[in-house]
Amino acid sequence: MAFERNVGGIDRIVRGVLGTWLLLVTIRAMLNGQRTKAFATGIASVGLLFNVVIGWCGLNAALGVDSCQR
Incomplete structure (x- = not known):
C-alpha cells in the first residue's frame, strides 16, 4: 500500500530533531532504570x-494536513 507524503519541510526537520532528542532521553532513562519513562519516550521517538x-503521518492524513511543498 502506497501512501502519499504529507510530512515535509520544516515539519519534517522538527520531527527529526524531536525524535532524535527523545531517543537520547529513552537511552538515558533505560540506563537509569526508569522503565516507564523509557517506554513512553521510546514509543514517541519511534513514531x-x-x-x-x-x-507520512496518519494524524496529518486524518486531519487533512499536508506540509509537503508540491
Whole structure:
C-alpha cells in the first residue's frame, strides 16, 4: 500500500530533531532504570522518526494536513 507524503519541510526537520532528542532521553532513562519513562519516550521517538523516514503521518492524513511543498 502506497501512501502519499504529507510530512515535509520544516515539519519534517522538527520531527527529526524531536525524535532524535527523545531517543537520547529513552537511552538515558533505560540506563537509569526508569522503565516507564523509557517506554513512553521510546514509543514517541519511534513514531516521530517513522514519520520522518516515510514522510507520512496518519494524524496529518486524518486531519487533512499536508506540509509537503508540491
